[in-house]
Amino acid sequence: MNQLVNLPAGVKGKDLTALLKQMWLIRYFEEKVDEFFAKGMIHGTTHLAVGQEASAVGSIAVLEARDKITSTHRGHGHCIAKGAEANRMMAELFGRTTGYCKGKGGSMHIADVEQGNLGANGIVGGGFSIAAGAALTSQLKKEGYVVLCFFGDGASNEGSFHEALNLASIWKLPVVFICENNQYGMSGPAKEMMNIEDVAKRAEAYGIPGKVVDGNDILDVMSGVGEAVDRARDGEGPSIVEAKTYRWKGHSKSDAKKYRTREEEQEWRAKDPIAKFRSVLIEEGLLTEESADKLKAEANKEIEDSVEFAKNSPMPTLDDLMEDIYA
Amino acid sequence: MRELTYLEAVREAMSQEMRENEDVFILGEDIGVYGGAFGVTRGMIEEFGPERIRNTPISEAAISGTAVGAALTGMRPILELQFSDFITIAMDNMVNQAAKIRYMYGGKGKVPMVLRTPAGSGTGAAAQHSQSLEAWMAHVPGLKVVQPSTAYDAKGLLKAAIDDDNPVIFYEHKLCYKTKSDVPEEPYSIPLGKADIKREGSDATIVATAIMVHKALEAAVELEKDGISVEIIDPRTLVPLDTETIVASVKKTSRLIVVHEAVKRGGFGGEIASMIAESEAFDYLDAPIKRLGGKAVPIPYNPDLEKAAVPSVEDIVSAVKETLNRL
Known part of the structure; x- marks a missing residue:
């Protein structure tokens, strides 16, 4: 295992090159999905997290295997970071029976409950109270796990945010609310939709810690989330960690991005979280240019293979339509 | 007991x-x-x-x-x-x-x-x-x-x-x-999806829910005085619905009155009436199905108005007599 010496708490002991590979897996997965939607090979819609790889991978990297997450409509990255297999994710987007949801959920509902992924969610703000409930189970059954609840800047304007954060704070539930502030809720700029700059500031209203981290710097994310997770596991209750980041692509496949400038996009592309982490690992001697490229190529191949897996997987039959409604 | x-x-x-x-x-x-x-x-x-x-x-x-x-x-x-x-x-x-x-x-x-x-x-x-x-x-x-x-x-x-x-x-x-x-002291379970015949009868079937079961039972006593025997079925669960018991009763009595407190328009009574119209019991019907439900009005405060907004015992008695051409 590769280790750096002078790194923040929560980062020590982690296989950092494996995290870089996860970020590439997400990048390649999303780019492949983007391509397939453009070509009409996948139907429906999708929300891509290109540019947000550090907040997903960094947040989940500090978890233990028993910990759980709730995700969002922009959830592919969270799923991959929580250990989802690219094969089964791609198969889900292709609507195949080998997909995580047997082709019934699609992009917005990928879940793996047994592995602690309680699901992406098509309802903005839908995960807040579900995460609180999962944390309540941990508390009542003394299971010791922590729940990470991902949400966006837009979701923090939903009423569900307030109700769940209040509830989680009074019961000191072991949940950490991770705001991936990518600056826009669909076309709505966060700066126009909130009267404050930082979602993390809302933590004050619940008497819990709120911290802003650089969402494009995985080490900063790990440090901030690690602290919040430790606190939750120690029974001290929830926190908000806000990762400032940016989605390179539009909101969904039909977005002409008229609400922002190409210059702004270029500024954020220059802050590519993958390029940044790659150069840190090379500077620190954990990777060479060659081994970094090899890692990247491996990730690319894994995604290419997932496409083959998906294409060769069976479609559901019409008999499957009415299955799985009730337990 | x-x-x-x-x-x-x-x-x-x-x-x-x-x-x-x-x-x-x-x-x-x-x-x-x-x-x-x-x-x-x-x-x-x-x-x-x-x-x-x-x-x-x-x-x-x-x-x-x-x-x-x-x-x-x-x-x-x-x-x-x-x-x-x-x-x-x-x-x-x-x-x-x-x-x-x-x-x-x-x-x-x-x-x-x-x-x-x-x-x-x-x-x-x-x-x-x-x-x-x-x-x-x-x-x-x-x-x-x-x-x-x-x-x-x-x-x-x-x-x-x-x-x-x-x-x-x-x-x-x-x-x-x-x-x-x-009520027995020991725990017991009533399966969801099993209707109960609250009163056996031969001239008409009343399917009633919740408080309307009690009103239908009162109506049955009134109707008995006129020599009319009604069968009262309480579905107990709307989902799943015990269609079998309702169909069998309608085949026996050839007349159906559905009564619930909920607003009639779009109410569940329409579902029960349609279910019978689509079933083998349709051929046994000797009169149009009658639905009784709340009036399409918000529930008012004044007690006389409040009572008038939902079906009464008298409404049920009249509906049954109308179905039997005995008004």
């Missing part, structure tokens, strides 16, 4: 389940020392403590979502909403999350929870505290909907609902709370 009120029967079902199963707990507003808005949980916090009788903030959205999250991770929560009208605030979690999670996730994960809530008019609580919105919930695949009318049924159906692995909406009519019937 010992008599219990409907309210006591609901409480006993919950207490017995909680003694048997550590995973069962209750959450809701003012359910602790206050004992709940209608006193259903009175005394329970003393026996089970505040961990399992969880007094919540006034946050129907968060409580319902927390129940979903807890259920998804291994608990069996019972959620009490003070008035069924407030289901509007919990609706997103019940309809978009609880009802769909299993299907969206391809049959993995389950949401074993019960949402218990007092419904109906007759207490002078006016438009926002008196509705009967069960048809909304019955419309949504993935939910089960229960509407007990007697203390005996309430106890057995609630046990079945708690033991069920799916989200169940359990409607308790406020005017039923003080009604009494023989």
Whole structure:
């Protein structure tokens, strides 16, 4: 295992090159999905997290295997970071029976409950109270796990945010609310939709810690989330960690991005979280240019293979339509 | 056998389940020392403590979502909403999350929870505290909907609902709370989807729900004086619906009157009438099916107006006579 010496708490002991590979897996997965939607090979819609790889991978990297997450409509990255297999994710987007949801959920509902992924969610703000409930189970059954609840800047304007954060704070539930502030809720700029700059500031209203981290710097994310997770596991209750980041692509496949400038996009592309982490690992001697490229190529191949897996997987039959409604 | 009120029967079902199963707990507003808005949980916090009788903030959205999250991770929560009208605030979690999670996730994960809530008019609580919105919930695949009318049924159906692995909406009519019937002390379960013939008869079938079962029974006594024998069927659960028992009764009597308190327009009575029209019982009908339901008006405050907004015993008597051409 590769280790750096002078790194923040929560980062020590982690296989950092494996995290870089996860970020590439997400990048390649999303780019492949983007391509397939453009070509009409996948139907429906999708929300891509290109540019947000550090907040997903960094947040989940500090978890233990028993910990759980709730995700969002922009959830592919969270799923991959929580250990989802690219094969089964791609198969889900292709609507195949080998997909995580047997082709019934699609992009917005990928879940793996047994592995602690309680699901992406098509309802903005839908995960807040579900995460609180999962944390309540941990508390009542003394299971010791922590729940990470991902949400966006837009979701923090939903009423569900307030109700769940209040509830989680009074019961000191072991949940950490991770705001991936990518600056826009669909076309709505966060700066126009909130009267404050930082979602993390809302933590004050619940008497819990709120911290802003650089969402494009995985080490900063790990440090901030690690602290919040430790606190939750120690029974001290929830926190908000806000990762400032940016989605390179539009909101969904039909977005002409008229609400922002190409210059702004270029500024954020220059802050590519993958390029940044790659150069840190090379500077620190954990990777060479060659081994970094090899890692990247491996990730690319894994995604290419997932496409083959998906294409060769069976479609559901019409008999499957009415299955799985009730337990 | 010992008599219990409907309210006591609901409480006993919950207490017995909680003694048997550590995973069962209750959450809701003012359910602790206050004992709940209608006193259903009175005394329970003393026996089970505040961990399992969880007094919540006034946050129907968060409580319902927390129940979903807890259920998804291994608990069996019972959620009490003070008035069924407030289901509007919990609706997103019940309809978009609880009802769909299993299907969206391809049959993995389950949401074993019960949402218990007092419904109906007759207490002078006016438009926002008196509705009967069960048809909304019955419309949504993935939910089960229960509407007990007697203390005996309430106890057995609630046990079945708690033991069920799916989200169940359990409607308790406020005017039923003080009604009494023989209730065995030992736990027993009444399967969801099994109607009960509350009175056998030969001239016409009345399908009635909740408080209307009691009104139909009163009407039957009146009708008997005129030599008219009615059969009264209480479906007890709208989802799943025991179509077999209703079809068999209509084939026997050749006449059908459906009566519920909920607004007639779009009410569940339309579903029962259509089901019969599409069934083999259609050929046995000697008269058009009659539906009785609430008038299309918000429930008013004035007691005379309030009574006039929902079907009365006299309305049922007239409807039956009309069906039999005996007016």
